Amino acid sequence: MHTQLCDLLDIEYPIIQGGMAWLATAELASAVSEAGGLGIIGAGNAPPEWLKEQIDKTRLMTQKPFGVNIMLMSPFAGDNLKLVIEENIKILTFGGGNPGTHIAGLKKDGITVIPVVSSVALARRLERAGADAIIAEGTESGGHVGETCTMALVPQVADAVKIPVIAAGGIADGRGLVASFALGALGVQMGTRFICSEECIAHPDFKSHIIQAHDRATTVTGKAIGHPARCLENKFTREFSKLEQSECTVEELDELGRGKLREGVLLGNINGGSLMAGQISGLIKDIKPVHQIIRDTVDQAEMIIINISNLLKVEAKTDE
Ligand code: TUI
Numbered sequence: 001m002h003t004q005l006c007d008l009l010d011i012e013y014p015i016i017q018g019g020m021a022w023l024a025t026a027e028l029a030s031a032v033s034e035a036g037g038l039g040i041i042g043a044g045n046a047p048p049e050w051l052k053e054q055i056d057k058t059r060l061m062t063q064k065p066f067g068v069n070i071m072l073m074s075p076f077a078g079d080n081l082k083l084v085i086e087e088n089i090k091i092l093t094f095g096g097g098n099p100g101t102h103i104a105g106l107k108k109d110g111i112t113v114i115p116v117v118s119s120v121a122l123a124r125r126l127e128r129a130g131a132d133a134i135i136a137e138g139t140e141s142g143g144h145v146g147e148t149c150t151m152a153l154v155p156q157v158a159d160a161v162k163i164p165v166i167a168a169g170g171i172a173d174g175r176g177l178v179a180s181f182a183l184g185a186l187g188v189q190m191g192t193r194f195i196c197s198e199e200c201i202a203h204p205d206f207k208s209h210i211i212q213a214h215d216r217a218t219t220v221t222g223k224a225i226g227h228p229a230r231c232l233e234n235k236f237t238r239e240f241s242k243l244e245q246s247e248c249t250v251e252e253l254d255e256l257g258r259g260k261l262r263e264g265v266l267l268g269n270i271n272g273g274s275l276m277a278g279q280i281s282g283l284i285k286d287i288k289p290v291h292q293i294i295r296d297t298v299d300q301a302e303m304i305i306i307n308i309s310n311l312l313k314v315e316a317k318t319d320e
Pocket of ligand 1 (some may be wrong): 117
């Protein structure tokens, strides 16, 4: 399975790992790259010292291409950008904001720039600014989300831009990969599926919580402060929503949210922490090694691609 996206990124399979704050570490990124996908170190809210350590570790664990995700809401976004240029990182994805003003400079340094968008308008603008590819992320995703679902967003973005489109949000297996191809994407980004891998350093209780989740287990909080985030519903999201509906200040909400993601996903505070995860959590039933996740996804996609044409033929026959 090889697409134009694989050529752009010098990878074997068109599968990119999401740059999840706290969880997209050297362990996960190197495993995904070793397995033929594109591993991503997620800078999240971490300082450049942390990011440098992760880059060094990843380079010890794989010779294959990997990237870094810069989270633009982070107070360290500028410092982390400087670091990745110094470190000669070749592929960057962006989240949580508009990277438009950075693109020209990064292109001069020979960096492949892949912003994440949740709207057609921003996809168009970033293509004009020089982005090499675009990740169209539907509202099914975990973490910071837009309003449009993947099924509606991906074909609209694919029609609006000429650069390769990568689908994200609600994808965790070969069905999601084939569906993404059908919608006009050349590859996928998966986040939640990779949390439930052996290599991901997420707390075991968080992984179990995803595995036990059902289709309606997630909820979106933070709309009132302009930072909607999808998480597994728990005591934390219920308290946050209650405070949001009352006449509280943005500062009070920020205070409640501060540090809660690390507490939830790394320390396993299942009730009091923030458990960012996508709507596809309900589909994930096991913890597997990263190479198995990628193998199973590709194998299932290849089977579907073979069988899908028969589906249409059967229908044509019954019509006769
Ligand atoms: O960024 C994400 N997902 C995220 S960011 C995040 S924040 C965080 N919170 C607590 C601790 C650590 C990190 C959690 N999950 N996805 C990519 C994405 N970015 N989707 C949509 C966007 C986006 C948002 C705003 C893109 C552009 C944008 O621009 C606003 C503007 O200025 O036009």
